[in-house]
Amino acid sequence: MVPIRSRPHFDLAMTSTISNPLALIAELTHRCPLHCVYCSNPLELQSRSTELSTESWSRVFQEAASLGVLQADFTGGEPLARIDIVDLVRAARSAGLYVNLITSGLPLDESKLAALVAAGLDHIQLSFQGAREELSNEISGTKSHTQKLRVLEWVKQHRVALTLNFVIHHRNIDQLEEMVALAETSSATRIEFANVQYYGWAFANRETLLPTREQLARSIGVIKREQQRLEGRIRVEYVVPDYYAKYPKPCMGGWGRKLMLIAPSGDALPCHAAHVIPGLAFENVKDHGLREIWERSAAFQKFRGEDWMQEPCKTCDRREQDFGGCRCQASLLAGDAAATDPVCSLAPLRPKVDAILAAVNLAPASVAPGIAGPYIAEAPPANEPPTRPSWLYRPNPA
Amino acid sequence: MTARELSSRPRLAPGCRLSENNQQRILQMPERALRLNGPSLEIVQRCDGKHTVQQIVSELQQIYSKAQAQKVEEDILGYLALLQKERALDFEV
Ligand code: SF4
Numbered sequence: 447m448v449p450i451r452s453r454p455h456f457d458l459a460m461t462s463t464i465s466n467p468l469a470l471i472a473e474l475t476h477r478c479p480l481h482c483v484y485c486s487n488p489l490e491l492q493s494r495s496t497e498l499s500t501e502s503w504s505r506v507f508q509e510a511a512s513l514g515v516l517q518a519d520f521t522g523g524e525p526l527a528r529i530d531i532v533d534l535v536r537a538a539r540s541a542g543l544y545v546n547l548i549t550s551g552l553p554l555d556e557s558k559l560a561a562l563v564a565a566g567l568d569h570i571q572l573s574f575q576g577a578r579e580e581l582s583n584e585i586s587g588t589k590s591h592t593q594k595l596r597v598l599e600w601v602k603q604h605r606v607a608l609t610l611n612f613v614i615h616h617r618n619i620d621q622l623e624e625m626v627a628l629a630e631t632s633s634a635t636r637i638e639f640a641n642v643q644y645y646g647w648a649f650a651n652r653e654t655l656l657p658t659r660e661q662l663a664r665s666i667g668v669i670k671r672e673q674q675r676l677e678g679r680i681r682v683e684y685v686v687p688d689y690y691a692k693y694p695k696p697c698m699g700g701w702g703r704k705l706m707l708i709a710p711s712g713d714a715l716p717c718h719a720a721h722v723i724p725g726l727a728f729e730n731v732k733d734h735g736l737r738e739i740w741e742r743s744a745a746f747q748k749f750r751g752e753d754w755m756q757e758p759c760k761t762c763d764r765r766e767q768d769f770g771g772c773r774c775q776a777s778l779l780a781g782d783a784a785a786t787d788p789v790c791s792l793a794p795l796r797p798k799v800d801a802i803l804a805a806v807n808l809a810p811a812s813v814a815p816g817i818a819g820p821y822i823a824e825a826p827p828a829n830e831p832p833t834r835p836s837w838l839y840r841p842n843p844a
Numbered sequence: 845m846t847a848r849e850l851s852s853r854p855r856l857a858p859g860c861r862l863s864e865n866n867q868q869r870i871l872q873m874p875e876r877a878l879r880l881n882g883p884s885l886e887i888v889q890r891c892d893g894k895h896t897v898q899q900i901v902s903e904l905q906q907i908y909s910k911a912q913a914q915k916v917e918e919d920i921l922g923y924l925a926l927l928q929k930e931r932a933l934d935f936e937v
């Protein structure tokens with residue numbers, strides 16, 4: 447569930463030089479009742495029949511903890527689509543992990559919530575598509591907003607951390623104040639505003655999702671003000687779209703340095719979007735131990751360290767800060783996963799990103815033109831107003 | 845309520861707890877973790893909703909009796925303010 451975030455926040459300073467993974471991203475399933483137009487799931491979704499069993503996941507959590515992993519992020523798809531979700535929370539917590547559930551809140555009811563908290567759930571990240579019902583339902587392709595408001599009430603009954611995750615884009619970036627106001631009515635101690643990052647379904651829909659330069663500038667002002675006003679009560683975090691940045695983000699804290707993602711089938715990936723890179727093969731946790739994968743998997747080693755870098759990264763002073771940016775973005779935009787991330791202002795292919803931005807910033811009216819590129823937009827349902835953009839909605843795997 | 849009020853009782857906020865990793869005590873919070881050394885661990889262990897800020901200060905002044913009492917108090921208040929900014933504490937009256 448939820449679009450890709452690079453994770454800038456997980457900053458346990460490690461003194462030792464050997465780095466072990468700190469977070470395990472457990473993509474429990476690709477099934478999801480929503481159809482978000484920016485979903486980070488691969489275009490080819492894995493079906494239920496290929497999903498790992500409860501026992502396999504439990505073993506993965508044990509192995510992760512002994513590798514030094516601190517936190518398990520339960521995500522998907524919608525992790526609550528797993529009928530064994532309470533057992534999985536208990537297994538991860540008793541392995542010693544901090545358990546974080548990233549959910550749309552849709553398949554939740556009061557007793558399920560109580561069971562999850564009793565099983566040791568530490569933190570719920572409830573994703574919102576906006577502060578207003580109509581737009582939220584459009585973006586998620588589902589009537590989901592009212593249920594989320596109900597979940598906010600239920601969570602107040604429990605001692606569990608709550609973050610409200612808002613995914614930000616062209617259509618809702620002007621509503622940040624309303625989103626903050628919504629969070630203030632809840633028990634949230636944290637709000638995360640993350641601009642969509644352009645992989646997966648978001649890449650297909652990127653020209654309708656990218657905010658304009660003015661929208662972005664205004665949003666940064668709003669966030670600064672709200673951060674000050676809410677200090678000590680709610681932590682407000684903001685991830686800006688890297689298309690507008692001068693330098694790329696240190697995606698995932700560097701390839702194979704901090705995070706390990708396990709896909710529903712058990713494939714171990716260095717990053718959410720690694721499947722877009724041609725030629726990478728992934729080991730499966732059913733065949734190999736986690737430590738062996740972390741240390742020896744060719745996919746994890748491929749972009750670890752600096753040896754793979756090309757110019758300008760190879761000799762750039764910032765290479766230990768941003769690791770040359772995102773490999774998946776390089777693959778998508780430059781057609782070469784070892785290239786400098788094209789969002790970097792020093793990248794030879796930055797003009798490609800500028801061209802996308804120019805199209806967005808010059809587009810008349812509020813709706814950017816349809817999708818360029820290899821994907822074909824679905825026609826909107828017949829009863830929709832004609833001004834609505836043609837979204838490419840993700841389907842749901844069997 | 846802030847750390848400056850000596851009679852308040854700090855308590856770790858929901859989703860914030862002490863744990864251990866590689867023989868190192870850490871404070872886990874949503875999307876963050878802090879390594880704790882001697883004094884910071886002593887402080888966090890007392891953020892239990894029972895100790896007042898004043899009691900934490902006195903107890904640590906005893907443990908670190910070689911340090912200047914005033915300095916110990918300032919450091920504790922500073923550290924509690926930092927944890928509050930991280931949203932790791934609730935203060936009970
Ligand atoms: S459709 Fe939406 S809620 Fe479901 S997995 Fe994708 S981003 Fe998450």
Ligand code: SF4
Nearest residue numbers: 759762764765770790
């Ligand atoms: S050239 Fe490479 S290392 Fe330098 S800032 Fe750009 S992406 Fe980072």
